[in-house]
Amino acid sequence: MIDLSPSEEQLEFQRLARKFAREVIRPAEIELDKMTDAEEVFKSDIFWNTMRQAYELGFHKMSIREDFGGLELDPLTTALVWEELAVGGIGITASLLAAPVAPRFLSVLAAEKTELIDRFVKPFCADTKAKYISAWGSSEGNIGSDGSNYYDPKVHHETTAKKDGGEWVIQGAKSSFASNGGIANFFLVFACVEPELGIRGSGVFLVPYGQGVERGKPLDKLGMRALNQADVFFDGLRIPEDYMIFPPGENYPMMHNAIKTVGNIEVGYLAVGLMRAAYEEALDYAKERIQWGKPIVEHQAIGFKLFSAYQAIEASRGLLWKASWTLANKFLGDLKLSAAARVFATNMAMKHTVEMVQVLGGYGISKEYTLEKYMRDAKLLQIMDATNEIMTIKGIALM
Template sequence: MLSFELTKEQLEMQEMAHNFAKNEIRPVETELDKLANVEEVFKNEAFWKVMRKAYELGFHRMSIPEEMGGLGLDPIVMYLVLEELAWGGAGLASNILVAPVAAMFTAMFAGGNEEFVEKYVRPFCEDKEAKHIGAWPITEPEHGSDCGFTADPEIHLKTSAKLDGDEYVINGAKSAFVSNGGIADLLLLMACVDPSQGTLGTGVFLVPGDLPGVSRGKPLDKLGLRLLNQAEIFFDNVRIPSEYMLWPPGEGYQMLLETIVTFGNTSVGVLGLGVARAAYEEALSYAKERIQGGKPIIEHQAIALRLFDAYMSIEAARALLWKAAWYNTTHMPGDLRLAAAARVFATDMAMRVTVEMVQVLGGYGISKEYSLEKFLRDAKPLQIMDGTTDMMSLIASTRL
């Protein structure tokens, strides 16, 4: 029989993540989100204290196999944790979510290269000070939605990797949207190796962020997710040995990108789930306290219906996300349609629910005295992250 019952271990992980989210993430997100100068966020000791604590608890290495020093958790547990972290604050949750990307791909695709595992994967897993952080630079100022999934042979990434002897020489710039772009020490870089193949000419490189010629832009000043570090990354004649190309250009690139997008999208949906639940819980508790017309506003039908709709939408999103997570790990290489359905549903739901929960609080909903306006601002970027909801829907619709 199908069961949604969580095991004792799953419940323990969920509780640990919730306590961390409540006691560490939420207060720091609330305080630092208000800083007008976003650069100050990433210089602030409170930001790094939470990151270090997240690493101490092992949240950065959940997806890495146990034999390489990770926790090797199944995706349902990871998503239980991620929902709680995003409930606390989706900016910090996003930093933690993206942190393992380079180490995880090295673990998966270094082809048994023990030297890479010892040099990049184990130190990442053993890190308790948030010194090792990954980023996935793919989008560029001129290539966002069309940096993958396009058959047009004229379109390819501008960041180039050209073979020179037994080294690649990398030149170009990645967009200001790269998550962890300003703080990452290890990059999983997508660069064009063979422009004649269009986007299929892309190779995937492991690039240590301190190599000569790698530089960063300022943190992106943005609407929401203000604690997610996002910054441009520039490559100026960066030289890297040829074995640092983890995945070569060719037909297989499409399959790789599809796999990344399938897993990435489900995670983005879970971030939306956490934000929506945070907004719902705060609005529910307010509606039970706030008296208007001689009774708590939850007894006014318009408010009660809004709250029930939020409850129903959150439950539906979670069920779909869990199904996508279960299917996509038990049926490799997964189903992009299901991942896109879960992500689009959950992030659109988060946008709608956060707007409606602001309405429940009336004027206090837009006041910085409460968190509702922050939840609304945090929900919006989730409809754009890792491919816009429109693009994901369009790509998935071609697979119907």
């Protein structure tokens, strides 16, 4: 038999995340979502106080090695935490997921670069004020899904990295989708070194915010409005030679797919948390709202919708737990399984957040309730970290 019971330590992290999500993230997200000016969101005390409290509790460093200052939690423990945080709101939670992208990459793929670990990873882990936030940029104006188009030599990043003496000179721009792009102070930048290799000719560079880097205005968008997304521009930026932390070449698809294997699972937990938030709110409403002489949950048409959402939550979580377990127990995890879990969970989140609006009838579209926000938030999950179409194509190739 497979044991699905969490340990006492896992339950403790889950309780901590649940309390923080309900008491801090949810009220913050609702307020931030109402701000019509995207710039106001990331100037607001609400956003920064929430991030600071999350850092104080250590949610930003859960997956980083203990000897570098992280909590080194296994993928099944972080699974429980990400789902709970996402119940509070997936904008802030996505920002917390993206914040450690550079330190995580460094501590897994460039752990031998002790100077970079001391300069970027350890201070990030010690941070309790959300001063250190990272972002990663692969997507560009002309490189979206092409980020996974590994074998067409005509397709390469337009951001370039050229050697000049003992330094790299970075020139170009990353698209307005970069998560945390407008608030990060260090970046993982995918930049083309050998164009004849196509996208495999890109290396991955660690770029501190400073001279030669400009952060764009936050993207004004449909949902997940508490997640900062912005362009990042590089103009003659110079970084030391050893800030290239992954070289171009044949290992590029392995590295990129490893990021997708992890990232897709995390997007999946955002979807489960979001579905739970919508389901729980709609169920409470359906038990209270009386029409045609009884609570609407007792009308089968409504009961079916709610039970169907419940099934989707349980099925998505089950698939994701298997993907997380595989990641914890098998080198590089299983991309096909991660993709299946993410595509399924995010499609379910889109479908059922729409259905939960319907459960509330006219009140579902009113901003008096949060159902319409959940529906808007869900759409972004089908696109982030590669679209569901691209993840399906990757899955098919592995069948």
